[in-house]
Amino acid sequence: MKNTSILFGSxxxxxxxxxxxxxxxxxxxxxxxxxxxxxxxxxxTFGPEGVLxxxxxxxxxxxxxxxxxxxxxxxxxxxEVQNIDKKLADKLGTTVDHISILDIAVNPTSKRVYLAIQxxxxxPVLMTLEGEEFAPVSLENxxxxxxxxxxxxxxxxxxxxxxxxxxxxxxxxxYADGKLLVSGLSNQExxxxxxSIPFPFSDIQDHASLEIFHAAHGRYETTSPIKTFTTxxxxxKDYLVASYTCTPLxxxxxxxxxxxxxxxxRTIAEMGSGNxxxxxxxxxxxxKSYLVMANSNRPVFxxxxxxxxxxxxxxxxxxxxxxxxxxxDFVSMPLTNVQQLDKMxxxxxxxxxxxxNGSLDLWSTDKAEYLLR
Amino acid sequence: MKYFSPKxxxxxxxxxxxxxxxxxHSCSQNQEDQLNIVWENEKAVGLQIPKDISIxxxxxxxxxxxxxxxxxxxxxxxxxxxxxKPLIPFTRGLSYExxxxxxxxxxxxIPFPDMGDAYPELIAAYPSQxxxxxxxxxxxxxxxxxxxxxxxxxxxxxxxxxxxxxxxVFLNLQPELWNESRTQLTVWLDPGRIKRxxxxxxxxxxxxxxxxxxxxxxxxxxxxxxGLELGARVSKSFIVIxxxxxxxxxxQWLITTPKTNSRDQLKVDFLEAxxxxxxxxxxxxxNEDGKNIPxxxxxxxxEKAIAFSPDENWKTGNYTILIEIRLEDLAGNNINxxxxxxxxxxxxxxxxxxxYKLNFSIKE
Numbered sequence: 001m002k003n004t005s006i007l008f009g010s011x012x013x014x015x016x017x018x019x020x021x022x023x024x025x026x027x028x029x030x031x032x033x034x035x036x037x038x039x040x041x042x043x044x045t046f047g048p049e050g051v052l053x054x055x056x057x058x059x060x061x062x063x064x065x066x067x068x069x070x071x072x073x074x075x076x077x078x079x080e081v082q083n084i085d086k087k088l089a090d091k092l093g094t095t096v097d098h099i100s101i102l103d104i105a106v107n108p109t110s111k112r113v114y115l116a117i118q119x120x121x122x123x124p125v126l127m128t129l130e131g132e133e134f135a136p137v138s139l140e141n142x143x144x145x146x147x148x149x150x151x152x153x154x155x156x157x158x159x160x161x162x163x164x165x166x167x168x169x170x171x172x173x174x175y176a177d178g179k180l181l182v183s184g185l186s187n188q189e190x191x192x193x194x195x196s197i198p199f200p201f202s203d204i205q206d207h208a209s210l211e212i213f214h215a216a217h218g219r220y221e222t223t224s225p226i227k228t229f230t231t232x233x234x235x236x237k238d239y240l241v242a243s244y245t246c247t248p249l250x251x252x253x254x255x256x257x258x259x260x261x262x263x264x265x266r267t268i269a270e271m272g273s274g275n276x277x278x279x280x281x282x283x284x285x286x287x288k289s290y291l292v293m294a295n296s297n298r299p300v301f302x303x304x305x306x307x308x309x310x311x312x313x314x315x316x317x318x319x320x321x322x323x324x325x326x327x328x329d330f331v332s333m334p335l336t337n338v339q340q341l342d343k344m345x346x347x348x349x350x351x352x353x354x355x356x357n358g359s360l361d362l363w364s365t366d367k368a369e370y371l372l373r
Numbered sequence: 374m375k376y377f378s379p380k381x382x383x384x385x386x387x388x389x390x391x392x393x394x395x396x397x398h399s400c401s402q403n404q405e406d407q408l409n410i411v412w413e414n415e416k417a418v419g420l421q422i423p424k425d426i427s428i429x430x431x432x433x434x435x436x437x438x439x440x441x442x443x444x445x446x447x448x449x450x451x452x453x454x455x456x457x458k459p460l461i462p463f464t465r466g467l468s469y470e471x472x473x474x475x476x477x478x479x480x481x482x483i484p485f486p487d488m489g490d491a492y493p494e495l496i497a498a499y500p501s502q503x504x505x506x507x508x509x510x511x512x513x514x515x516x517x518x519x520x521x522x523x524x525x526x527x528x529x530x531x532x533x534x535x536x537x538x539x540x541x542v543f544l545n546l547q548p549e550l551w552n553e554s555r556t557q558l559t560v561w562l563d564p565g566r567i568k569r570x571x572x573x574x575x576x577x578x579x580x581x582x583x584x585x586x587x588x589x590x591x592x593x594x595x596x597x598x599x600g601l602e603l604g605a606r607v608s609k610s611f612i613v614i615x616x617x618x619x620x621x622x623x624x625q626w627l628i629t630t631p632k633t634n635s636r637d638q639l640k641v642d643f644l645e646a647x648x649x650x651x652x653x654x655x656x657x658x659x660n661e662d663g664k665n666i667p668x669x670x671x672x673x674x675x676e677k678a679i680a681f682s683p684d685e686n687w688k689t690g691n692y693t694i695l696i697e698i699r700l701e702d703l704a705g706n707n708i709n710x711x712x713x714x715x716x717x718x719x720x721x722x723x724x725x726x727x728x729y730k731l732n733f734s735i736k737e
Contacts, residue, residue: 042548058553093435093444094464100523102548118548119461120521121416121598122555136445136460165557165650167550187550187559188651190510190705190712224564245544245564248571270572276545296545 029064029200031143036063038139041116041124044105045173045180047199052105052114053180054126055170059148062173062182064199066143069110069128076111076344079364081132084352086360088117091134092125104340104352104362111344113362129362147201149184149193168193172228175199176238176254183242185225192225194240196257232282232291234309241291243277249293251308268311268328269303271295279340285347285372292333292341292349300335300351302372303328333371347372408471408479410463411456415599417463417483422471424454426478433457436468436480444469465600486599493518493597495607498589499649500703502675503610506617507583508567510705510712512560513649518597519555523547528595528603529560531580532588539587541566541573542580555598559650568713581613617704620711621647623696623729633689633735638671638680641694641731646676648701655697656681657728661690687735695728 027033029051043055050070054063081087085096092099098120105114113129114137126137149168167187174181180197229242231254238254242265250265257263271277276296282305283290289305311328339360340352349365365371411419420433432443446459463469463483471479485491497515531539543560550559562580565573581587588610595603625644631637639658649672658666658681668683698708705712708729 039553040548057548090435090440090442091445092461093433093446093459093469094461094467098464099461118522120464120596121462122519122522123416123461125460134445165552165653167552167559169548169550185550187511187552188648189699189701189707190561190564191699224568245546245561278547 027143028066029145030202031064031066031145033141033143035140035142036065036144036146038063038124040118040122041126042102043170043173044103044114044116044126045175046105046107046109047175047180050107050109051199052107053173053175054116055173055182057167057169058122060168060170061146061148062170062180062197064145064147064180064201065139067107067114067137069107069112072109073111074345076348076364076366077131078366079113079129079344079350079362081129081362083359084362087132088115088127088134092117092119094119101340101352101360104342104350106342106344106350108345113342113350145201147180147197149182149195171226174229174231176231181229181231181240183226183229185245190225192244194226194242194257227277228280228293230280230282230291232289232305234305241280241282243271243280243293245276249277268308269330271298271301278338279342281341281343281349283343283347283349283372288372290372294338294341294351299332300338300341301330302333303330335371408481410481410483415486417465419456419458420463420469420471420481421451421453422448422455422457426454426471427473428455430474432472433459434470434472436470441470441472485601491518491597491599492601493520493595493599493603495591495603498591498607498609500646500676501649502646502677504612504614505581506615506702506704507579507581507613508616508618508704508712509562509581509613510564510567510701510703511562511648512589514558514560514591516556516558516597518599518601520551520558521596521598522549522551522555524595525549525558525560528592530590530592532590534586536588539580541577557650583613583615585613587611587613617645617702617706618711619702620706621645621700621702621708623708623731626731628694628731628733630733630735631687633737634686636683636686638682639733640673640678640680642673642678644677646703648703649676651697651700652676652679655700657695658683659693659695660688661692666692689735689737691732691734694731694733696731698727698729 037059038054038056039058040056041054042057045053047053047064050067052065052067054065056063085099085101089096089099100118101115102118103116106112107114115127115129117125117127119125126139127134128137168184169186170182170184172183178199180199182195182197184193184195224244226242227245229240232239232241240252240254240257241249242252243249248267249269249271250267252263252265275298278294278296280291280293283292291303291305291308293301295301307328335351335353337354338351339354341349343349344364344366350362351365352360352362354360407423409421410417411421428448431448433446434441434443444459446457449456449458465483465485468480468482470477494517495514496517499513526543526545529543531542533539542562544563546561551557563573565571566577566580568574588608591603591607593603593606621643627642627644629640631639652672656670656679660666666683668681671680671682673679696708701707
């Protein structure tokens, strides 16, 4: 009898312990706790309340992680890190030629700078900048949610065939109005996939996969891949401002971006040959809004949004002989070799720039107000 | 193999130093008393630190002439002492020191991998035929080893028939398009130059010119992930023919049907070269009941044909070959849509989803 009551007693105790141990805790944004299998960190963008989206091109997935870096501050300290690649390499115990900085993102809430670094052997590292020091962000046992991007029609038709040779690379990401926007390109098809994925991610795969067409001067149309994009309000309407691998800058009304629709953008400028758009963002300064674009073989361009709004044309006519950048009026800023762009606040940019002395510097433009004047 | 010799010597030197280090250590101490590298998938992911060393003030630093700073990583307790796990694996060819305060407690070189097949080699370049259309869109390069990312354009050159470098041919895309194992790279020819009427096209013309001979050079020095370099430059010559503005048309393909009760190959001849990478995965065969026929696909000569060997004997009946319409030719024209659609020529664009179906029967 005594044994039975001990048995019952201990059973009850165990049940009680189990009930408390395994009681599910509701994590925000449908996240779960664990260690995501992140194979690469190729792009970064912030969502709401310190949620960081990590674009993983190698796994064709996006991870939303809760950084818990969610304390609002309006102030930020000036960033000026010279030879950032050397400093990072030192901290990682290697040489500069063994690391690359693939993206930077500023948490709009805390104004903390995050860096996506990749070592030569492919190991991804996420770091934050604390003053002049770097601190690794652990990706183990964190709160996260994930969404897979690969939905090629062959996925379910395959059986017993080797690993796919297809790569779905993420070229850029952005977050606006509860939606994660992802532009991607594949190594196989020359096409543009643009996804608008509601966040929190849901089990229902209702994210739109859009085919965006780009017409060259009204005549030849391709589904060219988007390299980088931003969203902006022009004349009270939301637009996607996208730059292509083949250089044109194109506007799409956001409300027209619906799955299965043949969407044609309005070309507002062509950036010229031998150039790749690298990063694009919009900034506000003294009541004016600008679109700022970093390029591989051109200085950083700046365009006033008012000019875009008043530019009614589309580049439908053949380009005249002078081959200048066509369309809206672009101003070259005194900034060359800018590899990455983001903003500390509405009017302050942060740049990763290869200076003329060869040094790779990360710096904020708060002391260079002339840039947006 | 001649070009390997300087590296053999270099390698031998490295391994010799490593050997001597290990040897000196092992003479005086047993295995547990020395620094040991922890390997995982040929990467140096940790450093085993002997038991008698205290964790206080312990640092791992890269040995270099400049200021040596403490590396980021973490110490984990083990039965034999501690393991230091750096944020990224230690780099082969570099030395690291274990320091406590101002005192160096040990130093270790991370050796290059074993000789022989560890040197990277370019094993294939696609398209493999020696003629390509003027509007060729992409090239695939396959290596024997996982390669270093982000530097491809430093090692790729296109020479014209005068042996002059053709500038601005390849798209400088970052991050580069490597497969997961980093052994295959996709390189796009600048689409802004291929696509008619865009400024790059008008200004510089198409990257390739009809009737010209070119040579694609892959230079030596390109490092693999293991730190070893491509030993010799490799080149591939080709002649450019007229542009391809016609979509692949499966109705014109030649199908050789196998005999019933055999495992003979089903052969499909495209009569033109198609995209190497897409060909690997766009085909499926189904029987009358809509069931997939399991088997192995094998690419034919110069990506102009494909053959299918079933796992089991063919049975009499009707079959369907499903081809994903995203299959492209060398110029990026897929089954349903041309690379660039001329809007003045109506009805060229069809849907971009789904499959094209080809039927065949196996008779008694």
